[in-house]
Amino acid sequence: MNALMKTKTFWGGLAAIATGVGLIISGDVPQGLNALVTGLLAIFVRDGVRKLGTN
Numbered sequence: 001m002n003a004l005m006k007t008k009t010f011w012g013g014l015a016a017i018a019t020g021v022g023l024i025i026s027g028d029v030p031q032g033l034n035a036l037v038t039g040l041l042a043i044f045v046r047d048g049v050r051k052l053g054t055n
Contacts, residue, residue: 004047013042 004010016039023032 004043004050007046007050009042009046013039013046015039016042 016035020032020034020036020039023029023035025032
């Protein structure tokens with residue numbers, strides 16, 4: 001987990017999730033969900049790629 005947190009993709013994904021939550025709170029639910037899902041996908045795909053490289 002510590003190696004994942006050192007990647008720029010993790011922090012970009014986290015920023016996208018925060019943006020998505022902010023958009024949902026402000027009332028723009030479709031765009032908020034899009035940003036939220038994109039951030040989650042970025043984090044999980046990056047983690048998967050990281051795990052493939054260590055085998």
